Amino acid sequence: MELQVTLQKRFNNFHLDVEFEVQGERIGVFGPSGCGKSTLVGLIAGLSKPDRGKVILDGETLYDGTKNLNIRPEHRRVGMVFQRPSLFPHLSVKGNLTYGLKRCSTANRKIAFDDVVEVLQIKHLMDRGVKYLSGGEKQRVAIGRAVLGNPRLLLLDEPLSALDDSLKFNIVPFLKDVCSTFTIPYLFISHSLLEMQIMTDQVLNLSDGRVLEKTTAEALVRARMGESMAGYMNLLRLTSPQPVDGIYAYNWGNQQLLIASGDNQPEGLFELLSTEIILFKSHPEAISARNLLQCRVIRTFEARHRVGVDLDCGGDGHLVAEVSRQAVEELGIMEGSEVYAAVKATAFRKLV
Amino acid sequence: MKKSVWVSFFAIMLICLFTVPALAAGINVSAAASLREVVNELTGNYAKQNPGVDFQNNFGASGALAKQIENGAPADIFLSANMEWMDYLKTKNLIDEKNVSTFAFNILVFVGKPETKVAKLQDVVKLEKIAIGSPKSVPAGEYAMEALKKAGLDTRLENKLVMAKDVRECLMYADRGEVDGAFVYKTDALQLAQNVKILFIVPQELYSRVTYPMAITREGSKKSDAAAFMKYLHSDGAQKVLLKYGFSVK
Amino acid sequence: MLGFTPADYSAILLSVKVATTATLLSLPFAFAVAYVMTYRRFRGMVALDVAVNLPLTLPPVVIGYILLILLGREGLIGRHVLQPLGIQLIFTWKAAVIATAVVGFPLMVRPMRTAMEAIDERLIHVSRLLGAGWFDTIITVILPVSVRGIIAGSVLMFARGLGEFGATVIVAGNIPGVTQTIPLAIYEYASSPRGDVMALSLCAISIAISVVVLVFHEWLARRMVRRD
Numbered sequence: 001m002e003l004q005v006t007l008q009k010r011f012n013n014f015h016l017d018v019e020f021e022v023q024g025e026r027i028g029v030f031g032p033s034g035c036g037k038s039t040l041v042g043l044i045a046g047l048s049k050p051d052r053g054k055v056i057l058d059g060e061t062l063y064d065g066t067k068n069l070n071i072r073p074e075h076r077r078v079g080m081v082f083q084r085p086s087l088f089p090h091l092s093v094k095g096n097l098t099y100g101l102k103r104c105s106t107a108n109r110k111i112a113f114d115d116v117v118e119v120l121q122i123k124h125l126m127d128r129g130v131k132y133l134s135g136g137e138k139q140r141v142a143i144g145r146a147v148l149g150n151p152r153l154l155l156l157d158e159p160l161s162a163l164d165d166s167l168k169f170n171i172v173p174f175l176k177d178v179c180s181t182f183t184i185p186y187l188f189i190s191h192s193l194l195e196m197q198i199m200t201d202q203v204l205n206l207s208d209g210r211v212l213e214k215t216t217a218e219a220l221v222r223a224r225m226g227e228s229m230a231g232y233m234n235l236l237r238l239t240s241p242q243p244v245d246g247i248y249a250y251n252w253g254n255q256q257l258l259i260a261s262g263d264n265q266p267e268g269l270f271e272l273l274s275t276e277i278i279l280f281k282s283h284p285e286a287i288s289a290r291n292l293l294q295c296r297v298i299r300t301f302e303a304r305h306r307v308g309v310d311l312d313c314g315g316d317g318h319l320v321a322e323v324s325r326q327a328v329e330e331l332g333i334m335e336g337s338e339v340y341a342a343v344k345a346t347a348f349r350k351l352v
Numbered sequence: 353m354k355k356s357v358w359v360s361f362f363a364i365m366l367i368c369l370f371t372v373p374a375l376a377a378g379i380n381v382s383a384a385a386s387l388r389e390v391v392n393e394l395t396g397n398y399a400k401q402n403p404g405v406d407f408q409n410n411f412g413a414s415g416a417l418a419k420q421i422e423n424g425a426p427a428d429i430f431l432s433a434n435m436e437w438m439d440y441l442k443t444k445n446l447i448d449e450k451n452v453s454t455f456a457f458n459i460l461v462f463v464g465k466p467e468t469k470v471a472k473l474q475d476v477v478k479l480e481k482i483a484i485g486s487p488k489s490v491p492a493g494e495y496a497m498e499a500l501k502k503a504g505l506d507t508r509l510e511n512k513l514v515m516a517k518d519v520r521e522c523l524m525y526a527d528r529g530e531v532d533g534a535f536v537y538k539t540d541a542l543q544l545a546q547n548v549k550i551l552f553i554v555p556q557e558l559y560s561r562v563t564y565p566m567a568i569t570r571e572g573s574k575k576s577d578a579a580a581f582m583k584y585l586h587s588d589g590a591q592k593v594l595l596k597y598g599f600s601v602k
Numbered sequence: 603m604l605g606f607t608p609a610d611y612s613a614i615l616l617s618v619k620v621a622t623t624a625t626l627l628s629l630p631f632a633f634a635v636a637y638v639m640t641y642r643r644f645r646g647m648v649a650l651d652v653a654v655n656l657p658l659t660l661p662p663v664v665i666g667y668i669l670l671i672l673l674g675r676e677g678l679i680g681r682h683v684l685q686p687l688g689i690q691l692i693f694t695w696k697a698a699v700i701a702t703a704v705v706g707f708p709l710m711v712r713p714m715r716t717a718m719e720a721i722d723e724r725l726i727h728v729s730r731l732l733g734a735g736w737f738d739t740i741i742t743v744i745l746p747v748s749v750r751g752i753i754a755g756s757v758l759m760f761a762r763g764l765g766e767f768g769a770t771v772i773v774a775g776n777i778p779g780v781t782q783t784i785p786l787a788i789y790e791y792a793s794s795p796r797g798d799v800m801a802l803s804l805c806a807i808s809i810a811i812s813v814v815v816l817v818f819h820e821w822l823a824r825r826m827v828r829r830d
């Protein structure tokens with residue numbers, strides 16, 4: 001997917017003025033509330049009219065202010081999922097799902113109804129009215145509905161923001177699976193760095209109606225590390241839990257992690273804050289933390305008042321730890337140093 | 353502030369409810385619609401000759417007027433366009449029986465646009481719409497219906513009759529061209545018709561003679577001026593006015 | 603039954619016929635007006651708003667008289683459109699329908715607008731992005747979701763239409779069998795000293811019909827709620 005955008009729109013006190021070009025399948029649009037993310041996405045979808053500019057998607061000009069060209073939303077083949085599912089109340093789940101499918105020309109119908117239903121696991125909801133679905137079920141149906149319209153670009157406008165945490169990370173795998181199975185590129189809008197980390201490769205950082213930079217979620221997270229109390233969030237996808245001593249041991253790289261909040265689900269997504277990792281210069285003989293990992297420092301990086309330490313924990317396992325500048329000097333931590341990372345079993349938070 | 357608002361409110365209410373209109377001896381006349389101009393002229397003359405006497409003239413279909421009087425509307429003198437409504441009020445004891453007399457006579461005619469090809473009563477069935485006073489309360493309509501029934505034409509006019517609330521409305525419908533013709537009195541046609549003319553006179557043998565009885569009501573019998581005015585209505589002077597407008601007096 | 607004359611029966615039938623026809627005729631126009639007022643912005647919106655709501659505040663006789671001036675033989679529309687085409691509207695049941703429709707129009711538009719304004723804008727966006735053009739969206743989304751407002755508006759106009767007198771008597775006249783609806787029949791009886799019994803009988807019929815209509819409306823409203 002290739003998207004070239006030059007847009008200006010002014011209304012009330014707000015002025016959107018952006019220019020960017022992105023290529024890829026998983027693009028993020030990140031910024032605080034009111035920075036213009038939703039406005040931008042609405043303009044790309046054709047739901048509102050820019051003052052001037054150009055929008056070119058996969059080589060087709062959707063909007064050109066100079067030529068008075070403005071393709072209507074129903075012809076843009078751009079899909080959208082909102083914060084709230086906005087399902088059609090007068091149609092059943094099936095009616096909602098097939099709404100876009102029916103209006104898609106047969107030439108463009110590449111996605112099969114049954115496949116989408118399968119991936120989103122909504123088969124049992126088919127004939128229900130939409131009022132009796134749970135929040136998560138509604139959002140899954142909304143995703144299915146947008147996907148079945150066979151869009152060439154999916155705009156996800158804060159689709160997880162209205163859900164509570166456990167539900168949020170429940171939906172994430174559905175979203176990722178659907179988009180990867182049916183190869184639908186998307187623009188994911190959010191004000192949550194964590195969601196950026198999980199869902200996107202490249203990120204457009206928006207502020208006050210302007211694009212500050214085109215970067216990656218990783219880079220953003222690292223830059224923010226020093227500013228936030230939480231620091232850097234390590235996201236770990238762990239499998240094959242074994243019950244041990246009342247808690248669970250998961251495989252990670254070529255090691256095992258003991259996690260208090262684990263359960264017997266075959267796979268889980270865990271969050272570990274960089275501030276929860278304690279570094280030792282040499283092997284501490286006795287320590288209460290249940291996890292002690294032998295790591296090598298890949299590099300260190302500055303983040304405001306703190307220092308981030310990129311650790312290679314062997315076998316594809318990476319962690320980012322966060323220590324004070326003083327600690328770095330005292331322990332002599334630098335590229336190539338061997339350190340031990342200690343993490344309590346209770347420090348991991350299970351997201352999904 | 354609230355208190356003074358309430359006080360003003362009540363003051364206004366009291367004033368409205370209890371103010372008695374400061375009329376000098378007022379006489380209320382209820383008369384058939386076709387008598388509008390002639391009665392106004394007569395009351396005007398009388399008032400000029402007798403300062404201190406005021407008139408309130410109320411015109412409408414005689415049946416409607418009778419109902420108003422029955423329901424308590426103020427009327428000292430009642431001039432009806434047929435005996436029926438006078439008799440009606442008599443049975444309700446609202447008329448001073450001693451004082452019923454005949455005021456005038458009239459003739460029923462049919463008016464329409466000059467180019468209308470209608471020359472006699474039988475021709476009206478050719479027309480699309482005919483205005484007639486509602487026979488339930490308008491004497492002109494009752495007379496017309498009587499004539500149509502006698503001529504055997506009433507059944508052929510179903511769905512063609514436009515009901516008017518009084519004879520003047522009939523004339524107005526015809527004058528404005530909203531109907532093809534109307535049954536009105538000769539006096540109405542002579543006086544007020546602008547775009548229509550009398551196409552034929554309804555044969556007198558088909559309906560009872562148009563008679564205007566007049567009487568003092570029971571209420572009016574309490575007023576001496578009412579009796580005096582009634583006397584005036586019998587006078588030569590009054591009859592001259594009637595003749596001027598096209599009414600008959602004998 | 604109740605001593606009704608054939609003219610009275612036709613008055614009852616005529617009332618229902620006129621009110622029903624006026625309601626059905628007005629539906630597409632009222633819907634279009636409600637749609638435009640809800641979803642389109644343009645200069646002169648205020649003027650349209652005032653025009654649509656004017657019949658609510660005007661005395662019905664004024665409306666009747668204005669219609670008479672427009673549609674009569676000498677009227678603006680009468681002279682240039684109706685006469686050449688040989689169409690006679692004044693003093694026909696069609697005029698009664700027009701008078702009823704005009705008087706009841708704002709009553710129909712209002713609930714429709716309310717229902718449309720309550721529709722989440724995102725629903726419209728979604729439907730457009732799924733490939734529906736603006737007309738498609740109207741038929742498949744706006745109309746079904748605002749159906750409660752449509753029904754409410756229809757019932758209001760129908761009920762108002764059953765009772766229409768002022769405008770009707772002026773522009774359609776009081777013609778038994780043709781334009782004499784229940785209110786006109788009652789008026790005629792009420793002007794006549796011996797007509798009270800008949801007037802009351804017709805009043806009873808009028809009340810009965812109104813009750814039936816309102817009960818139907820309630821039932822329909824409840825059914826819609828349950829379905830949700």
